[in-house]
Amino acid sequence: MTRPIKATLDLSALRHNHGVARSHSRAAHIWSVVKANAYGHGLVRCASALAELTDGYALIELEGAIALREAGLDLPILMLEGFYSADELPLFHQYQLTPVVHSLEQVKMLDAAKLSLPLYLKLNTGMNRLGLNAAELRSALAMLTRLAITDITLMTHFSDADTTLGIHDQLEQFNSLRLGHGYPVSHANSATLLRYPECDGDWVRPGIMLYGCSPFADLTAAQLGLKPAMTLASELIAVRTLAAGERLGYSGTYVAPAAVRVGIVACGYADGYPRHAPTGTPILVGGRRTCTLGLVAMDMLAVDLSSMPEAHVGTPVTLWGEGLSADEVAASSGTVSYELLCAVAARVPIVEV
Numbered sequence: 010m011t012r013p014i015k016a017t018l019d020l021s022a023l024r025h026n027h028g029v030a031r032s033h034s035r036a037a038h039i040w041s042v043v044k045a046n047a048y049g050h051g052l053v054r055c056a057s058a059l060a061e062l063t064d065g066y067a068l069i070e071l072e073g074a075i076a077l078r079e080a081g082l083d084l085p086i087l088m089l090e091g092f093y094s095a096d097e098l099p100l101f102h103q104y105q106l107t108p109v110v111h112s113l114e115q116v117k118m119l120d121a122a123k124l125s126l127p128l129y130l131k132l133n134t135g136m137n138r139l140g141l142n143a144a145e146l147r148s149a150l151a152m153l154t155r156l157a158i159t160d161i162t163l164m165t166h167f168s169d170a171d172t173t174l175g176i177h178d179q180l181e182q183f184n185s186l187r188l189g190h191g192y193p194v195s196h197a198n199s200a201t202l203l204r205y206p207e208c209d210g211d212w213v214r215p216g217i218m219l220y221g222c223s224p225f226a227d228l229t230a231a232q233l234g235l236k237p238a239m240t241l242a243s244e245l246i247a248v249r250t251l252a253a254g255e256r257l258g259y260s261g262t263y264v265a266p267a268a269v270r271v272g273i274v275a276c277g278y279a280d281g282y283p284r285h286a287p288t289g290t291p292i293l294v295g296g297r298r299t300c301t302l303g304l305v306a307m308d309m310l311a312v313d314l315s316s317m318p319e320a321h322v323g324t325p326v327t328l329w330g331e332g333l334s335a336d337e338v339a340a341s342s343g344t345v346s347y348e349l350l351c352a353v354a355a356r357v358p359i360v361e362v
């Protein structure tokens with residue numbers, strides 16, 4: 010017997026969600042964002058599943074990009090933070106990776122290496138993390154012209170496509186920065202694509218929606234027509250009844266108010282389940298909804314079985330996925346589904362349905 014926890018991947022759901030992205034993106038090409046091990050779903054597995062559908066892959070990690078090439082995937086690859094030092098540039102050339110260039114320091118590295126690559130120039134329009142301002146854009150374009158680099162796409166990233174602030178101001182800033190330059194553009198993440206499909210540009214960059222989660226607090230994945238690509242499931246490994254006043258787990262943060270039947274699930278924060286999930290976080294036992302009780306420990310968590318007399322050792326438990334969106338578990342835990350998916354631990358076996 011092995012420990013019963015596993016993450017089941019439904020690659021047809023991934024492909025379905027890519028179709029939803031496609032249906033929102035008019036003529037734009039799609040970078041499937043597969044950073045962070047495809048948001049915890051397995052990089053090469055997901056990239057291969059999308060190979061016939063998508064137009065390119067976007068990620069952060071150079072080793073990941075090389076792994077895609079070594080797996081025989083030959084679609085364009087966009088490196089979302091570009092390169093960190095000039096030493097990496099020969100690899101960008103060798104593996105045909107398109108860097109995002111977001112600083113003049115990077116342009117100088119290109120100049121020193123005398124390498125001509127297609128590239129993305131990232132403009133800062135209000136996120137204020139990475140990106141060039143108007144004067145830097147002018148210097149960058151002058152240097153790139155000297156290097157005979159002409160295959161350039163202008164990109165930016167929106168900070169509030171999912172909030173009430175929206176993208177209007179940043180889009181206006183982007184359009185004024187790129188004025189007079191006829192380069193293709195890319196600015197839509199999942200939230201932009203779903204909420205402002207008219208702003209798809211030449212290339213869109215959906216991430217979270219491919220995995221079947223919602224980028225919005227007020228719209229569920231199901232309402233957006235998305236299906237969960239991952240189901241994190243385990244089983245009850247113990248069942249007991251607490252008497253009134255008995256404490257449960259570390260620090261006794263849950264004390265039974267009356268006799269309560271509880272189940273112990275083989276899943277904890279070392280599997281990637283959020284330790285901050287409070288008592289009351291939704292969970293499915295035998296396909297029915299109940300909630301967690303007490304503190305999540307490293308390897309276990311507890312669930313309320315008061316209304317489930319039929320539950321027993323071995324009853325299946327869904328932490329998130331089919332029937333319970335990771336978005337709901339994340340909201341209960343004060344975070345976003347992105348963090349939950351990316352945190353699924355290496356000790357959790359991934360199986361495909």
Ligand SMILES: *Cc1c(COP(=O)(O)O)cnc(C)c1O
Nearest residue numbers: 042089166198199214215216217
């Ligand atoms: C991660 C990332 C995306 C994808 O964002 P989602 O919200 O997951 O769709 C798009 N663009 C850039 C630059 C990113 O870093």
